Amino acid sequence: EAAVTQSPRSKVAVTGGKVTLSCHQTNNHDYMYWYRQDTGHGLRLIHYSYVADSTEKGDIPDGYKASRPSQENFSLILELASLSQTAVYFCASSDAGARTGQLYFGEGSKLTVL
Amino acid sequence: GQQVKQSSPSLTVQEGGISILNCDYENDMFDYFAWYKKYPDNSPTLLISVRSNVDKREDGRLTVFLNKSGKHFSLHITASQPEDTAVYLCAAGLNQGGSAKLIFGEGTKLTVSS
Numbered sequence: 001e002a003a004v005t006q007s008p009r010s011k012v013a014v015t016g017g018k019v020t021l022s023c024h025q026t027n028n029h030d031y032m033y034w035y036r037q038d039t040g041h042g043l044r045l046i047h048y049s050y051v052a053d054s055t056e057k058g059d060i061p062d063g064y065k066a067s068r069p070s071q072e073n074f075s076l077i078l079e080l081a082s083l084s085q086t087a088v089y090f091c092a093s094s095d096a097g098a099r100t101g102q103l104y105f106g107e108g109s110k111l112t113v114l
Numbered sequence: 115g116q117q118v119k120q121s122s123p124s125l126t127v128q129e130g131g132i133s134i135l136n137c138d139y140e141n142d143m144f145d146y147f148a149w150y151k152k153y154p155d156n157s158p159t160l161l162i163s164v165r166s167n168v169d170k171r172e173d174g175r176l177t178v179f180l181n182k183s184g185k186h187f188s189l190h191i192t193a194s195q196p197e198d199t200a201v202y203l204c205a206a207g208l209n210q211g212g213s214a215k216l217i218f219g220e221g222t223k224l225t226v227s228s
Contacts, residue, residue, distance in 0.1 A: 031214060040123070042203055043158070043218040050213045058215065059117075090157060094214070101148030101163035101207050103216055108157055 003027060006091050006106035013113050019078040021109050023091030031094040032074040033103065034058070034066060036087040043090065049074055081113045117141050118206050120219035129228045133191040137204030137219050140185065144206035147180055148216070149189045152201045161202075162189070194226045 003026045013019045025032065031050050035043040035058075045058030047066035055066040063085060065077040078085055088110050092103040119138045127133045135149070148163035164171045164178050164187075171178045177190040191198055204219040 033215070035218070040220055042120070042220040045215060045217060048213070048215055056213055056215075059217070100165075101146045101205060101216060102160050103158075105157035105159070108155075 004091055004093050004104050004106040006089075006109045008109060009107060010110045011112070013078075013081045013111065015082060015113055017081050019081050019085075019111060019113075021076040021078075021089055021091075021111070023074045023076075023106055024072055025074075025091075025093040025104075026072065027093050027095070027104060028071070029093040029095045029104070030071070032068065033092040033094075034064075034074070034076045035090045035092065036060070037090060037108070038087050046076065046089075078111075081111075083113050086111060086113045118204060118217045118219040120204055120222050122222050123220065124223045124225070126225045126227060127194045129194060129196060129226055131194050131226075133189075133194045133198065133224055133226070135189040135191075135202050135204070135222050135224065136186065137188065137206075138186050139206045141206070141208065142182070142185065144208055144217075146207040147178070147187045148205045148207065149176075149178065150203040150205060150218075152203060152221070154201075158203055191224075194224075196226050196228050198226045199224060 033048040034046040049055045049068040067075045091106040145166040149161045150158040152158040175192045180187045201221045205216045207216045
């Protein structure tokens, strides 16, 4: 069974503060992704990575940075959190079979920016 | 702009009926297509996916139809059941060089009434 774990599961942050969301996978997958979920927008891709020490911009990268220090770990960093970044964030991993559409998602991290 | 669109935010179907969920896409370079199911406060899980060289794929009560000329794909759920009530997310995948990413639609909330 695929295993993708996210931390923290829930966080309240202040506007202008720094937030780091962490993701760890034990699947030995090459690909990792960060999506955000908003009502009416489905899942939108923020950043992704297909190899350690390299990240790619997704569709909505502004205001976010990503870090992939190892194959297992992928972090999403909000240097200056804003109200508009309140959302649920999902991390996912996939092997080269990402080409089949199979992503394994973590449980989600609910971020509230006040 | 939104590359993958689900024009119906919600759909209600009677128990035992056929649920038809629709998805349109813009980029004719997408080469695989998927449907995910998401319960509230849970992570999305893959239901079914197809490659671009396939027009139709069946799996139990689920059938995916792909119309490449119309840039449209759909999910049919026969004998709909109350436990099918969930948000359904369509997704289209793109392979570019060494990377593979999945773009999601906004989601359609399906309610199966008994």
